[in-house]
Amino acid sequence: MTKKSHSSETQILFSLVQTLYGSKVSEVELVEIQNQVEAIMESIVTMRSIPLNNGDEPALRFTPYRRTE
Numbered sequence: 001m002t003k004k005s006h007s008s009e010t011q012i013l014f015s016l017v018q019t020l021y022g023s024k025v026s027e028v029e030l031v032e033i034q035n036q037v038e039a040i041m042e043s044i045v046t047m048r049s050i051p052l053n054n055g056d057e058p059a060l061r062f063t064p065y066r067r068t069e
Contacts, residue, residue: 010041 014037018030025033 010038013037013041 014034017033017037021033022030
């Protein structure tokens with residue numbers, strides 16, 4: 001993903017948040033929300049950059065605890 005498309009996606013997501021909740025939060029809170037959206041997008045870009053095949057397993061395997069009776 002290019003920096004420009006990353007920036008566009010960030011702006012689209014922030015615009016959505018601003019449209020839905022802009023009347024309920026202050027300008028200071030909107031700035032903080034925008035910073036958090038940008039941080040989340042950085043994580044998304046990192047995750048998207050990791051090549052995966054269809055058969056790749058998750059990094060951690062969850063095994064539920066089963067109490068024996």
